[in-house]
Amino acid sequence: MHTELTRRKVLSGLAVGAGATVLGWNPTTRAWATAPGSTSGIRRVPALDGTLVLPADPSAFTEDFGHLFTRKPKAVLTPGSVDDIRKVVRYARDNRIPVAVNGQSGTGTEGRHSHSHHGQALVDGGIAIDPKPLGSIHDISRGIADVDAGVTWSTLALRALESGQTLPVYNDFAHLSIGGTLSVGGLGGTSQRYGSQADQVEWLQVVTGNGDLVRCSRDDNRALFEAVLVGAGQYGIIVRAGLRLIPAKTTARSLEFTYTDRAAFLRDSMAVMRAGVVDDQNGYAEPAPGGGWTYRLALGLFYSAPDQPDVAAVRAVLSPQATAGPTADLSFRDWLLRFDPDWAALKAAGFWGAKKPWLMMFVGPENTPAYLDTVLGELTATQMGPGPVRISPMDDRRLNRPNFILPRRRSNEFFEVSLIRFPAPNHPDVPGLLAQNRRFYDRAVGLGAKRYLVGAVPSMTRSDWRAHYGSRWTVLRALKLYYDPASILTPGQGIFD
Structure with missing residues (x-):
């Protein structure tokens, strides 16, 4: 040791x-x-x-x-x-x-x-x-992994797969530390079924702002457990976690369907989630070569031979406007790593280390078309670069962490609308892109939307944060005073005094 x-x-x-x-x-x-x-x-x-x-x-x-x-x-x-x-x-x-x-x-x-x-x-x-030195996987047993917070999701996923298990929720870019992601939530293509990565936590070890090392869970020190998960680093530093694992299939079938009709795309996205006919679901809007936008459903069905995926069940819930695209069968390991070539290409082209003003919002389904009218009506291919606008449905019944603040809506459902921007490394007006993010944020909030904490929203005021957290603000303020009375933890969030 x-x-x-x-x-x-x-x-x-x-x-x-x-x-x-x-x-x-x-x-x-x-x-x-x-x-x-x-x-x-x-x-x-x-x-x-x-x-x-x-x-x-x-x-x-x-x-x-x-x-x-x-x-x-x-x-x-x-x-x-x-x-x-x-x-x-x-x-x-x-x-x-x-x-x-x-x-x-x-x-x-x-x-x-x-x-x-x-x-x-x-x-x-x-x-x-620096979290990297605390990067040990202490144990992987049936149904749970005991890991340091500095371990990356990709490292854990590949190790768990050796025992025939996988993570319920896996991010598209999985070379992120577990502790950092749990502090903001963590979403992936299986979130429609399982919620956020923070919903998969069985227990934590946390160093509070008082310098106390505390083990917490739903049954012990629950107030701290609920505070630090999606807590933006305000109440403690996650140093170790017990994470739920589930049995892994051996193969994933990738399906794609494209649309020119946005209403049909949104309708089909919601229908697929409601029917529960896929294991992994993402939706994207991408600039069309001649102007405007095209829409794409990217779906994954997990299976192990001799069973076969039920593709017919997927097609049965789709509208006639869906145009079938390429299909592929991947080993489950290759499925987990399928985005790595994309990230490597972005790095090689200089996009990875450049400025990336991403924006991630959660919008009620009845207000999503109006929000997309604003966003897609203004965005250009140059402002987005090679990145897409991710538009994926969610169900709040899968999201059980109280700090995961959800939008105003009439049902359990909502859409994640995320600007995954990769503007050119020499983009002439990054301040203009940030100002655009702020306009988009204000428009979304006016429609009852809430933000995901990692995005680039400039000039967030105390009033903005109070409005974001709503009725939970008073509770969080008290938790901050209790667990970090000197207010030293993660000041870059700008949430508290």
Whole structure:
């Protein structure tokens, strides 16, 4: 174990670059002391298994996935143990130093990107925590996985598949840390059946803003359990989780249907979900070559031989406007990794590291056409780049985390409408795209919509957040005061004072 921790510390040290070890904090100058001769009047950092340094090159922790902001931490914690996180958070609380977990360090598709697009995971002048060293899968048993929060979903999914199991919900981009995604929800093509990834959690270990390490679940410390899941990092840092697993099929059949009629696409999308005839469902609007938009249903049916997927049941609920596209059978492993070539191509073309002002909204079905009139009526292919507008139905009966705030609607159903933007790396007007996001956000809110917390919505005010959380605001405010009274955790969200 000690050898493994040492190896991780070396690797993480290479990631952040050589830096000066922090000895303590001077509360008068509000600056770190690193030289042994400058320790007069400082509050010494507790002994750590890992390292707390002023990195020579902090660039790996200055941006999130959106690449829209640069905010520099003053120190980076590379933890050698969960106890390091507990100690440093308690130290930060006592000295009023902001703290955030930032998974942006790392390269390629395996980097544990923070699941945010507007600086939410950044901590200007504070302590950035690198989650990668806490990346162990402790156990996979029948029906549950015990994992560190720094493990990526893709790593866990592939390991679980070795035992014939899979995750109920798997993101399209799965090289994200488990802890970061659980803090915002986590959605995928199976969410119509199973809800969010946060709905699959059996228990958590959490370091609160007080520096306490607490195990919580539906039965023990439930208030904390419900606070940190989809909690935007405001009440505690998830360090370990017990996640539900289900039996995996061996094969996935991929189906596609395209539309030029938006109303038929929306109707069929809802019909497929209601009928429960597929295992995985996504919908997209994509710019048409001659202008306007085309619509695509991407469906997956999971099966194991000798059984075969019931494609006829799918076709039976579709309208005549659906045009069948390509069909393919994939091994379940290949299905899990099917988007990786797309991400690699975006990276090779320079889109991955460029600015990405994504916007994700949840809209009631009766208001979705009006919202799409606004969004699709204004968006251009240049503003979207190679990314689509994802339009997928959801059922709130599958979403049981109280912090997952849902839109005003007449039924249990709603649509996720997400702008998965990849504008060109040299796009001339990214501020204009952000302003457009704000207009789209205001239009959606006027229609009773709610946002997904990772999107890029500029100029969110306290009034905006109160309106977003509605009746839950008072509860969340009390939870913040209880679990993070110094208000040091994840300040980039801008939710609380």
